[in-house]
Every structure is written in C-alpha cells, then in structure tokens.
Amino acid sequence: MALRVETALMGPDTDQYAGNGQNRPTLARLAQIARQMEDLGFDGLTTPEAGHDPFIPLAIAAEHTSKITLGTNVAVSFPRSPMIAAQSAWDLQNLSGGRFTLGLGTQVKGHNERRYSTPWTSAPGPRMREYFQCLRAIFQSFQNPEQPTYFEGQHYRFTMLPPFFNPGPIEHPKVPLYAAAANTYMARLAGEMCEGLRLHPIATFRYTKEVILPAVAEGAAKGGRAMADFDLIGAPFMALGRNDAELHASKEALRKQIAFYASTRSYHTVLAHHGWEDIGLELHRLSVAGEWAKMPALISDEMLEEWAVIATYDRLAEAIKAKSDGLFQTVVLVLLGEARNDLDLLRETVAKLHQA
Template sequence: MAPMKLDVNLGVEGGYLKSVEGVAKAADDLGFSGLITSETKHDAYLPLAIAANATERLELLTSVAIAFSRSPMETAQTAWDLQSLSDGRLILGLGTQVKAHVTRRFSMPWDKPVARMRDYIGALRAIWESFQSEGPLNYEGEFYRHTLMTPFFNPGPIERPEIPVYIAGVNESLARLAGEVCDGFHVHPFHSPKYIREVVRPAISSGAEKAGRESEEVKLAVPVFAITGADGRQVEKQREAMRQQAAFYASTPTYRTVLEVHGWGEVGERLSTLAREKRWSEMPALITDEMLAEFAVEGEPDEIGDRIRERYSGLVERVALYMPFVPGERDRFWRNLIESVTA
C-alpha cells in the first residue's frame, strides 16, 4: 500500500497572490505532497501558475474550482497551460457549487448538476485530445457542444497530457459519478471515517462497476479537522472552533447525510431550525464531545500525525489539515506531521 500524501491549503488572506511564491517554496522544502487552492474569494488557478514556477516537486491541486461558472473550453485551456508549466503536476479538482451561486452570483445556467458535470468532464477530455493530437474537435453532449478547433487556436501537444480530474461532493450521486469518470474525489471537510466507509466508498464502487473500472482507480482526498496545541488553552480554543464549524456544516440539509450515518439526523434538523432563526450562538452546544470525536482528530502536536495516519490509512490517499500553514511558524510541527502521516 502506498503511503498517504499530506497536502497543504493556500490561505486566502495576507495578500493571496503576493504570498504564493513564499508559501509554495516553503511547502516544497518541508516535504508537503501538494499545494491546494480553493475558489471562494479568489480565483483558484492564478496561484498555481506562480507555484508551478516556484517549485519543481509539489503537486498542484484545485479543491475546488467551480466548473459551471466557466465554459469547458476555458477550463481546458487553463488546465492545459498549468499542466505544461508545471511539467505534469496539476490535479484538476472541480465542483458544481449550488444553484443560488451559479445562477445568481455567476449568472450561469443550472440544471441536472450530476449529468451536467458528467458532460463537462467529457467535453474537457475531448478538448484535451484535440489539443494533443492537433486533430479535429467534435464533441456533442447533452449540455455542451464543441465542434470547432482550428490550428490558430490549438495550443498543441504537451509532454504530459494526462490531467487527473477530481470532483467534490457530499451525497452519493456525485461520488458515483467520480467512480464512473474521475480520477479522484474530494471528500467534504465535514465527514467521519464511518461516512467515508459506508457512503462514499460504496457509491464510488457502484459508479466504477457501472463503468467497468476498478474502484481503486479513484483516489480520495480529505481535509481533516485537527485539534492540537501547545497547552490546554490552545487545545480548548481549537476544540470549540471545530465544534462551531461542525455545527455550521451540520445545519445545512445537504450535509445531513453525514449525521444520518451515525443516527444523528434529528440533531441536524434542530441545527437547521436554529440557523433559520439566526440563533447562531446556540448551535455549537448541539455538537457533543462524542460527535466531535467522529468529525475531528485530536492529539498532542507530536502525536497528531500518528492519529491521522491510524484513522485514514487504507481509507484515503491524500489528507490536508483544516488549518492555516504559515512559513516559518511551527515548522517543526509541520515537519514532524509530514514524517508521521507519510510514513
């Protein structure tokens, strides 16, 4: 069994693009496996261009870039250029987002998101094939049609044209799609090992079986709620922060699947009611210590890596802590964590 990989998230504060080079170099030097960007306040792709130039080994992941806010052609071109620039280190992670954001924030169409994502990925691969072969482009799907590619607009072949595609999701439908057509699946930060074993993995296996693939072809990347600190005060502060984060996620009906696996569906309904009534301060109290132990890994700084490896080894291929990485701060902690997780 291959060792797990430990990735690091690029923070969205502190200048963002101005900080990328320093963060990427530091992450590469410490031995992190990959650098992850997300698309919330900023674009997910621009930082990876900077990181690609600043490093030689670090894998570059989007977790996630929003698919439906862009044409497949736009995503295909950007990914192709990043793959070429990084000498094959890009892992393209795509997400559907939700209807309100796609239609009202991006002013783009939304319908049948799973079917649309399947079509989107098919379009991407057809476009990449046209780039690599320098041949005609003739993709006609349910939502996307790409039937024109002239030499003037074709960037041409690259040395490593195979770009892994991951998608993100919570419920079974997108996990099944990952099993059918993807190279990996980004598990939501709000999860438990039991949820991964009983919901995510079986859904991926179902999709893989439908497509005639082996489910092991689909790699899982998991952000980890981690609780650790130099003293009791720091630990308690992190514990309550994770409790609050879990309560926020658990109040969303879409994420209730995670609670239901443990028989806690009624707690999710109560959290949703409190959220609708804007009674935010009352929500964390509904996340008991028993629940928190399922959603987060807790341990001393020098043992948290072992705890993560024990929890996820054999279950997922990549992990990343749900906490900021600042170069020069806690380097000893991060170095020990890398050694433990990837042992």
C-alpha cells in the same frame, strides 16, 4: 500505511468561517508559502475557491516550486464552461511541467444562482458527467489539433476549435480529474470517470467507510477500472493543541467550522446517516437568519469525535493514521491558527505520515 500529504495555499482560517472576513494574499506571500510547503516535504499544494480564484495562485506556485503537485480543491464547475476550465487547466499543466490536477465541484443551487449568477438548469450529477466528458474531448483536441475530438450532450456541446484558438500540444497532456463529493452519485461518477475523489470534510470517517467507499467501488466496476489506481483524498477536520487548554480552545474553534458546513442542506445526508437531521435543519435556519454566533453550540463533543482528528501536536500523525487507515490514499492537512504556522510540527508530521 504510508500516506501522500497535501496542504492548502490560501486555505480559509477560523475568522473566515465565523463570517469575519479573510486575509488578502500578495504575490510574494504566495511564492513564499509554495516554496515553504515543498521544502517541508508536502506532496501536494491545493487552492480552494473560497473568495479567491483557485487557478491564479497555482501559477505563482508553479513558478516557485519544482516537485510538489498543484491542484484546485476545488474549482466550481458550472459558472465556468468546460472550455474555460480546460484552458486554465491546460496552461497550468504546461507551466508546472505536468504537476497540475483539476479538482471540480458543483456547489449548491443557491450559490450558483445567487452568488455566481449561473442558471441551475438541471440536476447536478448528470450535468457533471457531461462536463467531464466534454473536458476529456477538449483536452484531446488541444493535443491533436489535426484531429479534434468533439462532444455533443444534453447539457454541453463542443463542436468547433479553429487552429487560432487551439493552444496546441504540451509535454504532459493527461490532466488528472478529481471530483468533489459528499454524496453517492458523485462518488460513483468519480470512481467511473476520474483519477480520484476529493472528499468534502463534512463526510465523517464512518460515513466515508459505509457510504462513500462502496459507491466509488460501484463506479469503478462500471468503468472497468481498478480501485488500486484510484486516489481517495480525505480532508478531515482537525482540533489540535500543545496541551489540554489549547486543545479545548481548538475544539471550540472547530465547532464554528463544522457548523458552517453542516448548515448546508445538500450535506444533510451525512447528518442523517448519524441521526442528526434535526440539528442540520436548525443550523440551516440559523444560517439563513444570519445568526452565525449561535450555531457552534449545536456541535456536540460526540459529533466532533465522528468528524475530526483531535490530538495534541505530538500525537497528530498517529491520530491521523488511526482514523485514515484503509480509507484514504492522500490526506490534506487542514490546519487552522497557530498550527498552520508551526513549521517544525508540519515537517515532523509529514515525515511520519510518509512512513508505512
């Protein structure tokens, strides 16, 4: 099965997951990476919201590329009103010539309230449903200024758009919407209302097959949509190396990354599916105590096998296909350390993943 392949612009690295800060991007470096990834054959370039704004780098990437798709992976929804998100998406869709995709995620209550200063007014699922509905109404109103489409819901209300504030029609008005998901509600919602789902890497391959895919199918059926048209994007954890010694070091680094995410209680449904509830609770306790260095040791080799693609460089594409076949239409190469800068490896892997 041929796969679309994406990679990250400004993706987090090992030190960031370990709580040791992150690099500061420059305009020149962002432009260089964007051109480089397009030249290597990647189908898509994405930006996370991991300490930096996810929209601004894509404007730089749009200027310096011509074919590669550009998307947020993902922007946090609730701190932005639907209008704020819609304006950023509309401008990027216009600047990129129709290559932009809007990926949105809710983040958890604690981060919304304590990091973003955003009230957590209700359960995230129903609120996210209205967010997507409101976005669609705003996009339609941008494209048809003479006949605006308004939306009134319990959580969001869009009932005014004077001509002065309407950016006006663009050549490619359909902005594909992607929901970030690691649970069944969001998976169903994506299947019903979105062009695709950006699967959180915390979802293991088995959890994706047994829990996420059935939920997406249920949502698609409710929305009268065909699963064949749905883009499920996987971003599996990866441990890579040229030899056994490098592979061992990569696995140790990956334990930090997985422990970081597995400490979040909102993701513990995944751990529960595998019988790892107690480990999740202990990871959460350690994270609250700021004892980040103790967390990686709780991630066993068995857990790594469930979560990650583990391979030497020469077997990377084959290993990804073996675990992704029948699950994903698109895969994100989430590479850390040396592998991220090995351009020959990236070019060869992308080419192999494109092969049926």
